[in-house]
Amino acid sequence: MMQKRTWSRLGLALTVLVTGLLPACGGGGGGKRADKAVDLEQLDPTGQNLVFWYQHTRQREEALKEMIARFNADNEYGITVGGEYAGNYGAIYNKMFVALQGGALPDLVVAYQNQALEYWGAGGLADMQAYMTSPRWGLTTAERSDFVAAFMRQDQLASGVQTGMPPNRSIEVLYYNQDWLQELGAAGPPQTWDVFAQLCRAARDQPFSGNENKTRSVGFILDADASRLASMVFSRGGQLMNAEGTRYLLDTPEVSASLALMKTLTKEGAVELMGEADGDQSAFAVGQCLFTLASTSGLSYVQDAVVSGSGFDWHVAPPPRTVADPVVNFYGASISMGRTTPERQLAAWLFLKWFTEPSQQALWVEASNYFPARKSTKDALAGYFAANPRYRQAYDLLEYGKAEPAVAGYEGVRRMIAQTVVRVIQGGEISANLERLQREANATMESD
Amino acid sequence: MAWALMSPALLILGLFGIFPIGYAFYVSLHRWRIKKESIVGFRHYTKAIGDPVWLLTLVIGFGLLLLARPLRSRGNDVVHRLGSLGLLLVGTVAGIVGFVGMSQTGDPRLYNAFKVTLFYAVGTIPFEVVGAMLLAYLLFRILTARGFFRILYFLPYITPMIATAVVFRTIFSPNPGSLANRFWGMFGVADQRWLHESRTIPALVLQGLGAGGYPDWIDTAFPSLALVCIVLYNIWVYIGYDTVILLAGLSAIPPHYFEAAAIDGASQWQQFRHVTLPLISPALFFISLVAVIGTFKAFNHIYIMRTPGAQDSVDVVSVLIFDQIYQYHSAGYASALALILFAAILMLTVVQNRILGRRVFYGD
Amino acid sequence: MPHPSRRRAQLSQALTYAGLATAGLAAAFPFAWMVLSSFMTRGETLRRVFIPETVQWENYVVAWSEEDFGLYFENSLWIAFLVVGGTLLFSLMTAYPLARMDFRGREPVFIVILATLMVPETVTMVPNFLTVTWLHQVSPIPWLNNWPALTIPFMASAFSIFLLRQFMRGIPLELFEAARIDGAGHLRFLFQIVLPLCRAPLLTVGMFTFIGSWNALGWPLLVTSTPAWRPIAVALQKFVSEAGSEVHLQMSGAVIATIPVLILYGLVQKEFTEGISMSGLKG
Known part of the structure; x- marks a missing residue:
């Protein structure tokens, strides 16, 4: 009985404490805020x-x-x-x-x-x-x-x-092993997804000469990530969201085709689902995987890895596509x-x-490996281009950039997309999974 | 006097431990993305746990169950017996109906998260505590290289998470060359996806045995393989923590107790059961209470192991709360979820305190 | 010819050690990996080799000279020192009444103290920051970007209080009665008898508090903006970036950061010895 009284008193004290303190905190701080009526020119x-x-x-x-x-x-x-x-x-x-x-x-x-x-x-x-x-x-x-x-x-x-x-952006490009491509008899990186698929199968059947563990040889390692899927969808002329930014478009033919290709190639053993963080880049570096799709911010990382790995010639290209011009995902x-x-x-x-300003942009991109936001920065980068040919290759793709959705719940939707990719690759039915994804993603647009 | 002694700690805990609970409650009553917007009352709570009618049903069910015993003790005649049986029956039904109703009308992610949390706690605590007990006992008893072994077993707890996580992710990677796959490969088990596997072990076993299909409940009634890997990781990390506390507990036992027991001719097991265990029970009580609180709000070591392949099968409640804030920018709903979790842990702790607290032997 | 039971004892000893060693391997493996990786080139970490070809001592030089690492290390030591000191004192003063004094509301207070452990940090962060900001404004010394915000909120911990309470309740009541007859009050009893008896648990609490403080990252980032009071965990995080992690440097930093904890534990575990705490008191 005594205990009960103590409890209720304690509760009361707590309530008083909390309600007393809250208004004090809620209103505090902030400071002087900008006034809209101020005349900018006179400041x-x-x-x-x-x-x-x-x-x-x-x-x-x-x-x-x-x-x-x-x-x-x-x-x-x-x-x-x-x-x-x-x-x-x-x-x-x-x-x-x-x-x-x-x-x-x-x-x-x-x-x-x-x-x-x-x-x-x-x-x-x-x-x-x-x-x-x-x-x-x-x-x-x-x-x-x-x-x-x-x-x-x-x-x-x-x-x-x-x-x-x-101040800068990065773009998502296809990294490819040039030496291996040559061994496979290809002249250059794949322009279309069909050629990409053929090369992946060829890579599975004919491991790279510099690969020390020939039991593992695949064309591509798929990182189940929304940005990878976005790249693929963009390259087929698709979008992840409507132009008004009000509705996700995740059950479109372009999404479906992208997943279907990955699913088929995985089943055939030509593509592998990534199982470790940065597993695609480390497999690429030791010549176990022909292509990876990754951000240009990893250029120096891959450079280090390849030099210490199989030491082959590698380059970057826009992702394969079905549309006429290249499209790259930037972020x-x-x-x-x-x-x-x-x-x-x-x-x-x-x-x-x-x-x-271009002169500062030039300094910044040289130090950071990022891409500049201003086109005229190019003029100041001649020396950097010469020293970094792969950066140069990617630079020309900037004008083909397309962005992923910029809405509030997108971080959560990215996770849903990644989960869906795995479900589909592991045998899930495509249309049912995309339907669910579309429904759940759009539900985040109206949550509070 | 007591209050004066406690006042510095109580002041700090009040400011930095209790006030945040009240503040979270205040936030949970609002539409609050990153900043306060309109007041919504208890809408976040009903969205999370479901229609309050069902909650009421559940509570009434529990009440009836609690009433059943006093009624039975009132008398032993048919009326009382039947009455208490009836109460039990009605109470159980009401409880189940209430719970099912809540889970149908509430946020399915929350109910999934509670299920995962429960799997996680049940999978972690017994092994952690028993393992730590065994280790502590051995480490206390051995004479050679004692310091060396004690440090060895504490390494998991003090090795930074950035290192342990990388190693465990590599061990439980789906690659054919991963340690887990090579180990089980020796027993003829096919390569598994480990941390990237959302299916459950029974389902995988059935599949491995060549069963074409299996009933759906097998995938919901057990933890996923990914969760099992995470549980192993967490046991591995925290066993050292528990061991150290038990070591401290063992060192507080006066040696003459052991001497007396040895003279009485008690076997090793009898010594352990009748001398060590009771005398270390205060430390064990601490460990089990802290383990329940810790596993129910565990976050870091789970979050860092999360993969898309595991789907939602490792998302415990605290992960769900984190996502609400950082991915969906919904602090109001997150706070409501946090308080629901808080209430659940509080209830568990009070019950545990009542039940286990009585069995602890404090020597007086 | 040894006695059969002695042989059995020897066998069981051998088995015990074999078991301990095997499990010890599993316990030490990630630590060993961390140490080995700390001596690799970046390429080696990317290729996932297990043993570096040549030992790269300069990783430690680079990690240590990475801007302010030494300062952060020193900061962490100061912060941990203050937190541990405060926690030990305040926890002792709180655990004693909870364990050994009779007063109304003892159980509820205990539960309320435990309740502070039950809310995820993700939602306590904002209110705690508001409190610290308020204290920053009203108190004579600044809290933000200064030691109070980094230490005072952690000087009372439910873990420490609870653990000490458990141990204090195990102290035989007769001791207290005896002290009472000698005319000792609660305070003297606490500091003259309980304190020495609780050496092992106090050291345990101190060590865990040290580790917690040493590893803290989120809160320090929130309440500091300059290196002046930033702890070592911030420095470690700097080796992870969008441009790809530099695992080798991260690991050498991690090794440096682990050393004080290892030393501390090495000292503390020596206390875990049969009977030390009670010797001299019995009989």
Whole structure:
């Protein structure tokens, strides 16, 4: 009996405590927010101290820090940017999450499109549109058209709001073992999926001369990942989402055909489902697998692996296709501007504008292996191209880029896609599985 | 005096342990993607666990079951007996109906997650505790190279997860050359997909024996092969933790107890059963309570082993909560799920505290 | 000619050691892999060889000189030191009343303390950050980017309190009665008798607290923005990036990070010896 009383009292005390504390926390923080009525042209960004949250480490971080230091020393407004490693993408999301509840928002933050969308929805980001088009601070028409349009569009909402700016992108390409292709009698990388399939079968039957373990020899190792599937679907002229961004299109003939091919080839032993992290690239490096489909951000990784592996000649090409022109899947995080004060936002914009100028872009891509967002960067990259022929091969594909959906629940849908790919490859019926995928994916569009 | 001594810890725990629970409750009552939006009341809870009518049915069922005993003890005549039997029957039926109703109207992912969590806990705890007991006993008793062995068995717990996860993923990889496949290959077992396998062991055995098909319930009533691999990984990691605590427990036993038992001519087993076990029961009680709490909200070592091939068969409740926040940006729903998990663990702990707590021997 | 029962004992000894050694292999394998990988070239880690061709000592040099690694290491030591100290003191002070004092609400308080373990960190992160931000504003010393946010929230842990309570309840009641007759109050009893008796459990609690603090990553990233107070786990994460992991460096960093824990455990496990804790008290 006594225990019961203690319990109920404790509960009461807890309730009082919680209800007393909540309002205090909910309303706190935030600081002065940008006012829409402020006249951008009259603002003075002088002397602002900015915070920039990024995920880069090692060589990329070093290069970025150097560039930031140069900006801080040279810019005419005395703006100081403080770059801070904020952990990986997940950790940055955490930091933004708590900052939005009542902490201090950063002036600049690296964000994927679906994350930026959340930040924007919660009132945490500034719309860059006004800054981009400002006569005094913005980009000229020529400069704006110098950006790869598809990259820029990725950060645009249907309402015209610009939630971020692309400092760089990566694209998904077909890595192929040139020496092995020659042994198989092929002149070059496969242009169509039919040729791809034939070469995979040939690779299964005739292992690469440099392969030390001839019991394992396949044409392709399939990583069950939404981006791989997106590449395949794009190359058949398909889409993962409708143009309005309101509905997934995951039960289309293009998705179905992509999966059917992979399923057949797996059954025949010409394609293998990936079983270990980076298993495709390590098998590629030792000559056990003829092709892999992977991001260009792994170029140096594969380079290291091949040199220490079978040491063959390898290159990259656009994925095989059924449409006339090549199509490549591109992705990458952008930089968004936190909603702070008008002056700080302007200062942040000036940094971003500087950071995406071709001369800075050139430095950045050389250090990072990323691809630039501005086309004219090419002129400054001649030396880098000469030293990195494979980067050069991929560079020409930038204009064929197509993006995956940028909607809020896409991260979850990516997992559904990966699960479906495995189910189908392991014998699941294609149309039933795609129907289910389509239903479940679209259900995420209306969840709360 | 007691409160004064406890106040620093209680203050910290109140601020950083209890307040977050209240805050999570507050969040769970709102539509709250990344930031607070409209208030939705208990909608997240009904979405998760189902129609409250069924929950009420379940609770009433439990109530009836609890009433059955007192009624029976009131008298031994036919009326009381039949009445208590009736209560038991009605209570059970109501409980089952309520539970089925909840799982039909609630979030199927949550019910799947609870099932997976239960498999995970039941698969982990007994082996972990018994294994640790055995290890601790041996490590306490041996005389040669004692320090060496003690360090050896603690390595799994202190080796960083980035290293252990890579090794376990390689061991349980579907590649024909993986350790797991080569080991079982010696017994004639065909190559398996291990961490990438969503089917259950009985189903795989049936398939391996050449059975054309098997009833659906076999795939729902057992843990998947992927989950079994993860359970093994987790036992491997945490056995060292439990062992250390039991070692500390063993070292607190006054040696004269053993001496007395030895003089009485007790065998090794009798010594263990009647001296060691009771005296170490406080530490065992700690381990089992912490193991239940730990396995029910386990996250890191499961998440890092998740593969698309395993489908949803390894998604425990805490993984589901994580996905709600990071993949679907729905903190409100995630908080509701977290509180449901909290309630489940709390109930389990209270029951465990009542049942096991009585059996612990504190020497007085 | 040895006695048959002695031979049997020898055989069982041998079997015990054989069993321990075999299981020990399984226990040590990933650790061995980590150490071996830490001496490889990047290519070797990508090719998944097991033993490096030539030992790459310079991995350790690179890992250690990777910007601020030494500073992070030192930070981690300070943080762990504070957390362990605070936890030991506060847990001792809380476990004692729960184990040995009679007061109203003892059981409910115990359950409430345990309840703090039952909510996933994913949902406690936000409120705890808000609390720390609030404390940052109202307290005389800054909390964010400083040691308080990294240490104070961890100075009370239900695990430690619970574990110590279990051990304290095992201390014979007669000891307390005897102390009472000698005129000792609770405080003196706690510090003069209970404390030395609980050496092994206290060291255990201290070690586990150390390990927990040493490995923490998510929270430190949340409450720090500069290297000044960042722990070693942050430095380790820097070897993983989009450009592909540098497993060899990651592993040399991991080995460096594991060494203090190993040393600590080596010292602590020596305490796990029959009778030490009670010797001198009986009879």
